Amino acid sequence: MDHTIVIVPGIGNSGPDHWQSHWEAAHAGAIRMAPASWDAPGLRDWIAALDEAVAQADAPPVLICHSLGCLLFAHWRAASTRVVRGALLVAVPDPGGPRFPAAASAFAKLPGGDFGGVPVLAIASSDDEYDPSGRGLAWAGERGAMPLLLGPRGHLNAEAGLAEWPEGRALFTAFVAGLRG
Known part of the structure; x- marks a missing residue:
């Protein structure tokens, strides 16, 4: 890969x-955002942490977001x-869903508008317990993301047994190849 990446995990970190940790280890120069707390996410703190991580990049990076990190991307973008250069959103949760963490309630009030012209690929599993009705993926698509629904893979995290997730x-890799600049 010849581009800078910023890893944007969800609640609890990865x-x-x-797979985010595997990709980070395989990519020299990868930057992981670092909020004050991974388990008690504060929206302002997380926005500042993502902004700092993007600022550390030598060139405009590609963000690799998972779960709550996807909602953070929307708040940060606003x-x-x-x-x-672009953003990969994986396992976008439904903030109105039954498993959405109460600790992340500030993230649930999503900003309006689109992603500001940033190319976005949103990937979801057909049986994600954090997006059981597909509302998270639909929301991303409504804001301009290219939605991609995979078959049953769970929450697309370590518990789903994805490991390096080839x-x-x-x-x-295909998404980044299509980005300009």
């Missing part, structure tokens, strides 16, 4: 067996003027 890596 542990060593999560608040920041920093430039990014399928996702191939989709990401």
Whole structure:
């Protein structure tokens, strides 16, 4: 890969067996955002942490977001003027869904508008317990993301047994190949 990536995990961070951690380890120069708390997410803190991570990049990066990190991208995009090349949103949760964490309630009030012209690929599983009705993926599509629904894969995280997730890596590589600049 010849581009900078910023890893944007969801609540709890992405542990060593999560595909985001595998991709980060395989990509020299990858930047992981670092909020004050992964388990008690504060919206302002997370926006600032993502903004700082993007600022650290030598060139406009591609963001790789998972779960709550996808909603963070929308909030950050509405608040920041920093430039990014694109964003991969994986397992966009439904903030109105039954499993959405109460600790992340501030993230549930999503900003209006689109993603500001940023190319976005949103990938979802057909049996994600955090988006059981497909509302998270639909929301991303309504804002300009290219939605891609995979078959049953769970929440597309470490518990789903994806490890390095070669399928996702191939989709990401194809997405980045289509980006300008």
